[in-house]
Amino acid sequence: MRESAAERHDRLLGLVRERGSARVSDLAALLGVSPVTARRDVEELAGRGLLDRVHGSVSWPRDADAGPADRPGPGSGPAPAPASGSGPAGGGLVLGMLAPSSTYYFAEVIRGAHEAAARAGARLVLRISDYRPQEDQTRTEGLLSAGAEGLLVAPGWQDPGDPAAFGDWIASLPAPTVLLERRPAAGSPLDGLDRVCSDHAYGVLLAVRHLVRLGHGAPLLMARADSPTAVAVRSGYAEALAVLGLRAPQDVIDSVPSELFPDAFEQAVRALREAVMTGVATAALVHNDVDAIQVVQRLAELGVRVPEDLALIAYDDEVAALADTPLTAVAPPKREVGRHATELLVERLGQSTGAPRRHLTLLPQLRVRGSCGARNHP
Template sequence: MRESAAERHDRLLALVRERGTARVADLATLLGVSPVTARRDVEALATKGLLDRVHGQVSWPERPERPERPDRQGDPGARRSGEGLVLGLLAPSATYYFAEVIRGAHEAAARAGARLVLRISDYRPEEDRARTEGLLAAGAEGVLVAPGWRGPEDRLAYGDWLAELPVPTVLLERRADPGTPLDALDRVVSDHGHGVLLALRHLLELGHGTPLLVARGDSPTALAVRAGYAEALGTLGLDAPGPVIDSVPADQDPQGFERAVRALFEAVSSGRVSAAVVHNDVDAIEIVQRLADLGVKVPEDLALIAYDDEVAALADTPLTAVAPPKRQVGRHATELLVERLTEAYGGPDEEPARRHLSLLPRLRVRASCGAPSGVRPA
């Protein structure tokens, strides 16, 4: 995939910020571009005030400290407004799941009078740091970060820098290993384990045996759903009716998708299961369609609950779905970041307590599990 100018600018800013000062010729080599391209990029960024340029080299500009707001003076417990703040948001995507997270963040920023600046990583964790440096260069005084990790290996390889950012940082829909520097950051997440437990309990209450899980394994949400399934089985004192079926996108891996469908078809036709939870909505809709081709109907032969609730209601047979509070994740995270940037504490020795906020998904009951429609409380 060809790198855009904006992406290259982010990498250039990250290099200059890391070094403090750099020669334009050296930047061209590090970026893998021609000296002409590097000079053009430097001129564009310097014009915007994002870099200082002098005699063939550039440096990270010295930025004055943000002035104290009048309403903080004389009252150590007072808040100041978020008006005029610039907040940065790094998301792995602007579509599907994260579209709602971004919308919630934007709404909360607007209510606070702050400006939200967005960068997208396209699930390339190696680019996360450069994208975030771009946000800082654009004036972000605090950042909301949902790294483009796909699994634990990405978190280990591309996570440490987050704890070293010079501005308040809130993790979005991402967890860290206990005891690590990342675990000391504020974060706001959906409790996917709770969501899976809601789904299993509902299917059991309808009289089904232990539901089978069909899930992807290519994102933190998918891995959290898998972990939540194992935890829910333990909580309910159940044994899995079979191994988790690995789901893959039908358009990217048709053969892998067909294997997943056949595995679920075999589990149903053999009488081993009569219910399943499928992550995510798109996979669930396509699996239902393919099962119908094979003679298995939902909900007559299989009760099914999707996970994400992005498009589940639009299926031919509207799908019951677990709905993570995506919009609220964005809203609460933004409110927390604004508070970090505007809160005054009792004195220089009083440090704000970090927060790990988990929001509970809800179960939206529709036709695919054979139960009356409605919303079950979390």
């Protein structure tokens, strides 16, 4: 299977972190990609503040205010303590965080967690699983070995069967644990843990209701099925239609990463085009942002314009605003998830073992831009 852009970014960050600095041409060789691809990756990561770039080279940022846990590499070791934290040597609280990625969606979750840890005078230690759930347990045990007294855990689940296959160990961890952006099966051992999640069903309802109020019928859903968020968006779509008394115009269009499965992605785009051209639907919700931008570009080449012919809303709001036509998007409260989960963990560490567990659900927002401004339809 080809490596995804997110996985490549994590490898690039890891290389720079290990070396302190590196030439872009050397990174291209180490990553096994073209210099053009390496420069593009570096520009994106530098734009997010994850790297410093100067004269053909990149370096690991040294901004103490942002803190190294905001700029993680692929977590083979703990992040250095922020300037304001005392670390284990100074007797400060140490929190461990397992995340499936350090880029895209989880970059903001990590940022929120780091900010909250710094405010609490704690050190945040980060490890990344690269969406390999079979490695989650080992990496989490590494956090405990590094001195973590409490844990923030976002397992690298992708398939529906992953929680059952790679989740039971979480309930028996010897330290207080808070799940992030993961909803285990009701009644399972993991369901009894503290957790902080975005309410993706509510986010989908916001999108569908907005499109209907613009005069459209039920929108189509084009979505992946390779992450807990994708699964939640799919189930939320069915719930939203039921709440609004609508029927899906056709089955969900299955999407895949275009860089990994270009033929299947093309097939999905053409299915969406066919639905528009035949009048089946005049609006669509697309998960995720990257797919949505690529969908809009390909639709334009196939003669379908957004928003003139199709009103479109993306889900995630990571890069939606950067499209040629800025995309209306559902924005899960990613940074707030990290912040509230860390605050809950710190509070938990200061409580007695009998204190009630909590499930905290945060509501996404709809950020309206140009892509849903298609003409009203009767």
